[in-house]
Amino acid sequence: MDKFSVFSSRLVEKSENFTSGHRACQGCAEALAVRHVMKALGRDTIVAMSTGCMEIISSPLPLTSWRVPWIHNAFENSAAVISGCESGIKAMMRKGKIPAKKINFVAMGGDGATADIGMGALSGALERGHDMVYICYDNEAYMNTGIQRSSSTPYGASTTTSPAGKASIGQHTQKKNMAQIAVAHNIPYVATACSSFPFDLMEKVKSAAETPGAAYVHVLSVCPTGWRIPTQDAIKYGRLAVDSCVFPLYEVIEGKYRLSYKPYKKLALTEYLKGQGRFRHLTDKEIQLIQQRVDKDYERILRLSEEEE
Amino acid sequence: MDKFSVFSSRLVEKSENFTSGHRACQGCAEALAVRHVMKALGRDTIVAMSTGCMEIISSPLPLTSWRVPWIHNAFENSAAVISGCESGIKAMMRKGKIPAKKINFVAMGGDGATADIGMGALSGALERGHDMVYICYDNEAYMNTGIQRSSSTPYGASTTTSPAGKASIGQHTQKKNMAQIAVAHNIPYVATACSSFPFDLMEKVKSAAETPGAAYVHVLSVCPTGWRIPTQDAIKYGRLAVDSCVFPLYEVIEGKYRLSYKPYKKLALTEYLKGQGRFRHLTDKEIQLIQQRVDKDYERILRLSEEEE
Amino acid sequence: MAKPMEKITWQELEAGSVVTEIGNAREYETGSWRSERPVVEASQCIKCGVCWLFCPDACIVRASDGHFEADLTYCKGCGICAKECPVGCITMIAEEG
Amino acid sequence: MAKPMEKITWQELEAGSVVTEIGNAREYETGSWRSERPVVEASQCIKCGVCWLFCPDACIVRASDGHFEADLTYCKGCGICAKECPVGCITMIAEEG
């Protein structure tokens, strides 16, 4: 449990803009992340959401878990849909067709929607520089359709389309680094976050929303179903990901890196991997190799953050 | 004219795998880049090409300028098509259906095909790590359809869809940095090149082809029609782009930067801008601002290259 | 109250099937999913709200005396609150069949 | 020789309109596009091949004596060779109407 949380829950927005009654799995920390994000954003927000777990579990006609204006159109295009919402409102406000007021334009999608099928739409929206926030809920696979690999699935994870088997270690490509790709788009705000660190997450979402222009927030979202862990451990595994530096928390503001959280003691990767069904098949040697990669990537982030200081 | 070129033409592959009779504009340096690339690649190459100038000018049924196996399928998918060619040949060779031999798998597209509509397919192919080379011919707009802006059009350029006008400077977003985005994909080889520096270009294409896994080469390709310059100046403007550091030539090998060419004397941006019809409307003040940005970006590349040394 | 989907006639849907009753998912009681129930030992609760903060179903509510407890209408029984409670005052109990 | 496109019958096309005669674009003579013609002063040519290297239409050829000249069948008259020739031995001359 992260150190800030104990006594500061009372500072958190009480109202729920993403309501109970949604049909996420028991213990879904992706739904939790949505809940946190919506607290940070508040009511003056328009959300465009990609097809995926969060969409399906929140909107079975005629019911909706959303209390803010919400639109789902397709799987790969929420970045483009929100571009349209933003452009439309901007034009209408400028022309006096509707009263001016600050509205957060937020697109959301899973890692598949973001790093794979929606990459084109996202890249285009970032480049055009709409005043928007894109939030990727990264549960490291296509969960909605039954745990298929995405380009954000980590090396070595077994999924239904990258199964571990006699001739395969499971996923055999490295996790695509979406935050880094977003940074390469030269947008003013990029951050990584995790719902196991809710205050940090909420602060980042607020910063993103306040940044004029395009912002990108990459949220590691633990999926007990897909990761094959007990439901009650969803928060724990988010913490382990961060504390073992598999998923460092940082911000990149106008190209400058800032580490948001440095683990008191960097945990060994095994802490994180063990207990997750998707990694069960990995040998110690394989874990060793992965550890090297994690170290290297973390050092890079450390170096970049220090450079900026 | 770059310093190596005078006496070493004789070292260059003589045969033309991209033949005369193509219908590119007079003085098209994009066609010249294709010619250079095909010299570097040689006959054991399969090319998948996106829709665009180079496709249209080289393949009016029943004629073709290609002497290597060549496929055009659509505008946005040459990275995916070549993924299929590579996978198919790889599988068939492994299974002994066809004899084993080294073949270069090369996808090519314009900047629109690459940085805009084909971004998703490219990102996917890079991530999957096919043994392929992707070559972007960047003439900084959609030329085939009549000089519309792309995300690779530089700030301030007037195109038919980002026209300079009373309420607009022309293109008002910054040029998307595709090489940097490719680097963020953690592929083993990324380079920038220009057909005004043909030896450098050919070396890079060869290196890219020899690199196992996915490689990306970004080729600045001067288009006299779209840039509104005299046809005979096509080579000159490529040189100016490089010498004014608007378009630095570099390689990134396994994440390490290497500057390939450092101008003897960095030229002022005006050298490059003046004479180009697309920039004619820019005021001195605007040029000043652009110069600052160019300087900053160039310094970044310099710094990154030095770090690695 | 939204009409149950299997009763709605086509004329009753808004154009484009837009849903105008926001947040009406609360009519769907996910408590039925639960096989275990969190039980809070109120006397030990330090009222920190951690359980509230981490419940994916937003179904921890504050009782009038300030301590927190699960709203069983929605609680799916994931056990996160029990696991995360810093003082360990929540226990998961099997639902009776 | 490829048949001109306006003569080809559908039966004469390969399945999928695949073209099997590679490089046959050379049948299309882009020399007709030219309004100016590069003329090489052979005696001054230092045979460096720069014109050859930079011709977008691959239509600079080497004469038997080693100097370079334009193949007017394809030369579109862009003037690059003239501009890039390090010794300036190529001149562009207007084609006569």
Next chain:
Amino acid sequence: MARQRKGIEVSIAMADAVAQANVDVIAAYPITPQTHIVEHLSEIVANGELDAEYVPVESEHSAMSVCCGSSAVGARTFTSTSSQGLALMAEIFYIAASMRLPMVMALANRSLSGPLSIWNDHTDTMMVRDAGWIHVFVENGQESYDNVFCGFRISEDPSVMLPLAVNLDGFILTHMIEPVIYEDNETIRKYLPEVRMKNALHPDNPVSMGCFAMPEIYTEAQMGREQGLLDAYPAVVKAWKEWGDLTGRYYRPVETYRTEDAEYCIVTMGSYGETAMEVVDALREEGEKVGVVKIRLWRPFPFEDFRSAVEGKKSLIVVDRAISFGGPGGPVALELRSALYGRPNAPAIVNYVAGLAGRDVARSDFRKIILEGKAKASKGETEGFTLYGLRG
């Protein structure tokens, strides 16, 4: 803008109409032959002559997605595409209709790959004929200009709320300079007032759009879409009638030319209509009892108008500009046969597929099609279709 008659490229006239319609958002991706429309619009916006967001999207898929977002917030939205662009956005094109999002698209019809062709036919629009959009076909520049206004009027009509495509033949119309009468802004404002969409996305009135449907409710949701199209029919007729009352130019779902006493008719859609009329005039002088039936409204399909237009004719020669490969031939002939199926004395239907990918269909070709078609009909050779002008 005052009322005036101009010599103008049709694409520019359409762009000017879009500006007069005071749209809020234009999102489009360039593709030949649609380019001139969006280029001129960018220019108008760049010059500050239209206060709108021009969103230079990275693909047509995103063009339609941006339009969905923009329409969903209630902004007046325009887009334009052709061919591959339409194919690439096909998924979202369907969704736009199902979500009942008003917008107008100038669909500069062009052949679908492959082989790649930039020239005109109707294969692109035919690919999405089931999607639930309203489809209007125009014949000339004036109709292109006019139907931008009528298009918004119909599309945004609260009883309709559906996207609408103005289909115009690529190059043949888009790149044609010809006379067009511009209406003044007053007239346009009167004809096309601002409407605030009932369920537009806005924090002041939050709604959820695009919820998913279980089997228990999907059929009902689809009936809404179908009914939207059925309701569109009277709205279209009304919008055209009012436009005619204002401008003197009237449009009808099915238009006929010299059909009253005709024994047989040629049926066309799009810019071929004018040439067909011209040829029919000539044939009439030779004593042929022939007329022209022009389908202007393709979706919702005007069954009754069509049936009454061809009532009592001996035969119809339907000129399609698309094929359903391995199927029954051209989509228009297919639907017309279905519409007349089982009717007593239904006319014989002969189907030509002509002018694929911009192959010129000149007056002499029409003449040949009409006379040959008539002969086929009388010989009972009505099955399948003829690919007109095929070599080999």
Next chain:
Amino acid sequence: MARQRKGIEVSIAMADAVAQANVDVIAAYPITPQTHIVEHLSEIVANGELDAEYVPVESEHSAMSVCCGSSAVGARTFTSTSSQGLALMAEIFYIAASMRLPMVMALANRSLSGPLSIWNDHTDTMMVRDAGWIHVFVENGQESYDNVFCGFRISEDPSVMLPLAVNLDGFILTHMIEPVIYEDNETIRKYLPEVRMKNALHPDNPVSMGCFAMPEIYTEAQMGREQGLLDAYPAVVKAWKEWGDLTGRYYRPVETYRTEDAEYCIVTMGSYGETAMEVVDALREEGEKVGVVKIRLWRPFPFEDFRSAVEGKKSLIVVDRAISFGGPGGPVALELRSALYGRPNAPAIVNYVAGLAGRDVARSDFRKIILEGKAKASKGETEGFTLYGLRG
């Protein structure tokens, strides 16, 4: 693999068939309800049981693009998709046919958005009915398994060279565990030999593929595509005949059940066929002279088979699983009407659209459709269509 009868999920049976067919490349993107097919294939490859490249593409657009590349080099290529996936790849789906690239797709039919639905109907496949693919519909697990082999055989036939889709109803078939007879590998090798594509891309035999076509030549290029489909018809019949001779299981383009003396028929496509037969049996016992006509080959459309199957019937009740919004109703009824147009004594055609997005159509529903349809036909109420089971 020895010949055996297994209880197996249909998706897995199909995946096993793909492995038995020894494909070289599988490129697919997951989408419900196609997922189990590709998941099982990844597993087979991961276990080293099939030597193939499984390309985990980032979208369906790229799935089809990869398949085009792979087929172009002459590799045996398989893919699978559904619904939105098909819509997203639509552009390339058309191109695959025009480039004459053999491959087999398992098209797990599912409704098209919006609203989003993961359940079964035929709106997805109908979107691409003009594209030039061969389309086969299957009714059960055995047919799904068998038609993978027949599919490759037909698709790769040098006289055909066209991609082929095996359409199977999503969930209803894909997620069904039922008995399937597996053939042994010997039989498969015999039936489905390796073929080396004539113009496959390779440096040893360079060719150019996908050149663009000017108006002067486009029509001719398209005729090749059309002719490919016409030539596919005999190839399909032959491939099915030979499969039958090997396995005892024969397929035909149009299949009939108790139609000989039937006065009217129900027409279905896909997995409804079996229930229809069951209900027809029951109705027969009550004295109804009713039969079933099942369309198995949808493209190339088997005109003659269909016509002779319904010759002399009084009426046909066509059950469609898709709508062309604002148009004539279901696409199957549309084409059947066109196919019988103008024939003497053509049957009355009544059109139902049923089972959209997975709404169950049980035996009682079929019974109702048949009897109600018959009554409508006899009253001459044959226009338009009925959205079966609609509330309101």
Next chain:
Amino acid sequence: MLEIRLHGRGGQGAVTSAELIAIAAINKGNFAQAFPSFGPERRGAPVVAFCRVDDKKINIRAKVYKPDVVIVLDPGLLSLLDPTEGMGEGGILIINTKKKPQEVAIAPGRSIKVVTVDANTIATEELGRPIVNTTMLGGFIRATGLIGIDDIKEPLLERFGKKLGERNLKAMERAYQEVSIGE
């Protein structure tokens, strides 16, 4: 034809139970179907699966509306739904519960055979976790006699592999023995 409906929760493997019954029947030479209820339900949510067994080819492609046998994998579901819905006279209801058959409340006047298995206990003891989908098959086999324990062995071992399969088999056999059959 015998029609079976199974009630469970997302993640509990109701479809696997249906599948194993169907495969066993098919292996015996019968015809059978097994299929899920095709919903977007998630882990924890009440779900339904179906199975049909017959000695001739089955031509139905709809859900089971009138089950002959109903299996309830999760006792908690009994308070949420009526497991006997659509069931005719003489139906068999097999429930995972500690209760005895006579303690299970059934609408009065219906002649339904109630069978109970304390599957949670058995599964927890044999498999270490209360995953009861295979255990409950023991109850099913005993109550219906439709297939034998031996028939299900092979599919079960194929499905779970030898090690895990044998433990599941053990649980199933125990359930077969320990079942309580009412009426």
Next chain:
Amino acid sequence: MLEIRLHGRGGQGAVTSAELIAIAAINKGNFAQAFPSFGPERRGAPVVAFCRVDDKKINIRAKVYKPDVVIVLDPGLLSLLDPTEGMGEGGILIINTKKKPQEVAIAPGRSIKVVTVDANTIATEELGRPIVNTTMLGGFIRATGLIGIDDIKEPLLERFGKKLGERNLKAMERAYQEVSIGE
């Protein structure tokens, strides 16, 4: 109806010439069309544009196959194509060339009026570049009388803006004066 065909090269603005004629005619109250030959040709390639003028609505949507007037913007094209193709008796051929009409070789026995303009020289002098599309209109106006110089003024100024427009006008007027009309 008068049908006109223009031959030029990609980038030379043949369509603009056609356009200006059409607009001038339309502004006079006539009907007209102007359109390119719709090709993928590039800068330098021979291209064609068309124009039709009539006093009633024009209903043709095909290329011009039988031109009454042909304008050749680039003298180099004469050696590549027959500008009189499809032209009937009495046609007018207007060529940019230094030559006199009688020096232009026409198939013997055809009664075609040849008109020549040294547009390169005029344009280079007036506009600084040999862009002859507007200059050649002077020849066209003089040779056909279809429209007057005044009719084209407004569209020309609108097209090119005042400054550049006036220079183009000047070039056109000079061509009008300096044209050589054959036969």
